[in-house]
Amino acid sequence: MTGLRYVYAVCRPFTAPLQRQLTGVAGAPPRQLVHHGLIAVFSEVPAEDFAEEPLRAHLEDLDWLTATARAHQGVVDALTVVTTPLPLRLGTVFHDDSGVRTMIEARERVFLRTLGRLEGRVEWGVKVYAEDSPDPGTPAEGEKSAHPASGRDYLRRRSTRARAHETRWQQAEEYAGRLHAALCAHAEDSRLHNPQNAALSGASGRNVLNAAYLVPRSRSEEFVELVDRTKDESGDDVPGMRVELTGPWAAYSFVEEERT
């Protein structure tokens, strides 16, 4: 049986063994294809799931997408432990080995240049959330239920609340900006991503910063400590802020050359 080739990442040859019993997408074990001094890490996957039509249909199926995304990330993650992988976007599929080889040849120079730039670096994700806390301008409990005495009273209350709300966002954004600047000073590069939609990510509060930082593995400990320290201090500084750190990731956000 021959299947299609689902490629996770491209990297330099490595000697350390990959985690045993690692399974990739479709439950298939990841394999390596060496070509021109580079390695493509791939799984052989069934055409009935990964040919054009079924793949497109699967992508609309969130359960399938979730399992595949986790498996994809799982393999990339295992590679990150032993080398510096260049992760490909989910769903990069070739007919056979020769398709993969052709792809490597066509992009050899870019791969090598990018590997040189990212060697030994990992990505850390930092998100800042502003918790929805009661505004200082919100009337006290008893007052809240009472109807405003007059139209003017109502408008006054509303504008007070709006102003408090605005101040709060301003504070949140200033805080996020300061944190971002501080982290940039300890990172080689950074990317600002779109904030995650709170309703959808399941996280509470509003996502005011969603950033990725490129940090040498050797300096990662320092970076994590810095984030932890800032997290503790932020409580006193600006109340209602929550800082979340994820990583180390493969340098997903940095594989493309300067986008902006």
Next chain:
Amino acid sequence: MTQPRSVSGRLPEPYGSGGGANLADILERVLDKGIVIAGDIRINLLDIELLTIKLRLVVASVDKAKEMGIDWWEDDPELSSRARRKQLARENRELRERLAALDPEAADEVGRPRARREISDEEAR
């Protein structure tokens, strides 16, 4: 919930958990970031991007999202052709109403030849 994984070389725990990362973090990276290469199997990236936007990092299924009242994309003309048609119809109606308010006779005239043209368009097809 989020706990950074061990920083030093090897990660002790088996992953699959993705460390402290939630599904949103993972989808954001594997769908939105990473090297884009057109493989032999061509999937229209737009499909994926649409999905990413639609579900921008949903954790529930689309049906569940609808149950939860997360269906904003259905009303977003950028994302839904139904919403686009609805928006066009609304704009047409509003324009006709405004025109009628300005000049009832002209509005009437605009209505009639337009209807004729629509018929002849259909005949042409």
